[in-house]
Amino acid sequence: MTGFVPPREPIGLIACAGRFPIAIARKAREVGIPVVCVGIAGMADPELSVVCHRFHWLRRLSLGYIIRAFRRGGVRRWSMAGKFHKHILFRPRRWLQLLPDWRLVRFWLTRRRTDTRDDALLLGLIAEFQSEGMECVSPTDLCPELLVREGVLTNRRPTTAEERDMAFGWSIAKEMGRLDVGQSVMVKEGAVLAVEAIEGTDLAILRAGDLCGRNGFVVVKVAKPQQDMRFDVPTVGTTTIEVMRQAGATALAIEAARTILLDEHETVCLADRYGIAIVSRSDGGSPPGNG
Numbered sequence: 001m002t003g004f005v006p007p008r009e010p011i012g013l014i015a016c017a018g019r020f021p022i023a024i025a026r027k028a029r030e031v032g033i034p035v036v037c038v039g040i041a042g043m044a045d046p047e048l049s050v051v052c053h054r055f056h057w058l059r060r061l062s063l064g065y066i067i068r069a070f071r072r073g074g075v076r077r078w079s080m081a082g083k084f085h086k087h088i089l090f091r092p093r094r095w096l097q098l099l100p101d102w103r104l105v106r107f108w109l110t111r112r113r114t115d116t117r118d119d120a121l122l123l124g125l126i127a128e129f130q131s132e133g134m135e136c137v138s139p140t141d142l143c144p145e146l147l148v149r150e151g152v153l154t155n156r157r158p159t160t161a162e163e164r165d166m167a168f169g170w171s172i173a174k175e176m177g178r179l180d181v182g183q184s185v186m187v188k189e190g191a192v193l194a195v196e197a198i199e200g201t202d203l204a205i206l207r208a209g210d211l212c213g214r215n216g217f218v219v220v221k222v223a224k225p226q227q228d229m230r231f232d233v234p235t236v237g238t239t240t241i242e243v244m245r246q247a248g249a250t251a252l253a254i255e256a257a258r259t260i261l262l263d264e265h266e267t268v269c270l271a272d273r274y275g276i277a278i279v280s281r282s283d284g285g286s287p288p289g290n291g
Contacts, residue, residue: 010034010053011142012070012078012134017043019262020139020146020235021081025051027143036073038066043085060099063107063125067132078129079139080231086118086198103128117180119224122231138229140260148264150256153278154271158251162218162277165190166253169220170283177224183234186249188217201236202243209247216250223258237262241270251277 011028013035015021021037022045028035034053039045041059049055056069070078100108107128126136140147152158158166169187172195176182182196186208193208201221208217221234236254244252252271254261259280261267271278 008032008034009076010036010074011137012073012075013037013052013139014066014078014080015039015044015048016080016082016084017045018082018235018239019045019237020260021045022047022051023143023146023262024079024081024139029053031142033142034073036070036075038069040084043082060101061104062099062101063104063128064101067129067134070129070134071132075134077135077137079137079142080122081139083200083235085200118232119180119226119228123228126230136230138233140229140233146260146262147257148254148259148261148280150280150282153264153268153280154276156272156275156277158218158253158277158279161189162251165218166220166251166279169218170222170253173220173222174225177222178226180224183224183232184219184221186217186219188212188215193217202239205240205243205247205249209249212248214248216248218251218253219244219249220253221259222253222255227258229258233260234258235260235262236267238267238270241267241274241276244276245274249276251279253279253281256280256282 011033013021013024015037025035025037025048029051036054037048037052038056038058039048041057054073058065107124129136165187168190169185172192173183173185176185176195184196184201184204186193186205193211194204196204205219221236223234227233234255236252236259240252268278
């Protein structure tokens with residue numbers, strides 16, 4: 001893709017949990033791009049109904065409803081942002097709770113016979129919209145400033161022991177990403193405490209804290225080697241730091257230019273207050289100098 005959306009041409013947004021969809025909607029409004037947003041009920045922030053040009057709640061998993069909402073809004077390009085709580089797709093009596101439309105049921109059953117990993121599901125979803133003449137674009141094209149810069153972002157640099165755990169965890173996290181399992185690994189003294197899977201980063205961090213008695217460990221969160229910047233871009237923010245403090249984590253390593261850092265000033269200040277080091281690097285080697 002060579003660019004985002006021209007001003008005044010609407011962009012579609014499928015909004016899940018977290019602050020990222022709000023950041024996208026606010027930036028679009030600043031540059032004159034109307035946002036037609038479909039927020040997933042129980043995940044999306046209600047503030048989106050105020051920020052977006054048009055807003056619709058998705059109260060059942062209806063793929064047809066999203067497509068019709070975008071078509072009525074004149075959407076030719078769309079994006080997705082936020083964390084989708086994928087575990088709901090595997091609960092007992094899920095079809096009665098989610099009430100999917102026939103198009104989504106057909107999509108899910110077809111994918112289940114082949115591949116239900118995140119990338120496969122999302123690429124299949126993109127293909128469904130492409131068949132309706134709607135192109136998926138990367139939200140980071142609209143907000144490139146959210147991609148984290150390289151450097152030690154906090155006042156405290158990581159200790160030598162934390163640097164070793166960061167380098168070790170980086171290679172593990174990259175392999176997990178290559179396998180499309182998760183993006184985060186929690187490490188202490190050269191041992192992997194927890195690997196993120198379907199539960200998401202926050203719960204994996206808390207699990208690691210429980211396993212080591214909240215006695216200090218490193219969190220490494222990276223992009224997949226094959227990362228498609230249209231979806232599932234690793235994201236951290238103030239919530240990440242609060243969860244790390246609760247779990248007893250002392251340092252965070254993230255990938256420069258391939259990780260979204262929400263509310264950077266607030267996030268870094270919070271980490272400084274808790275004595276948590278944040279390092280953004282482009283590879284798994286030694287941390288760069290202070291940026």
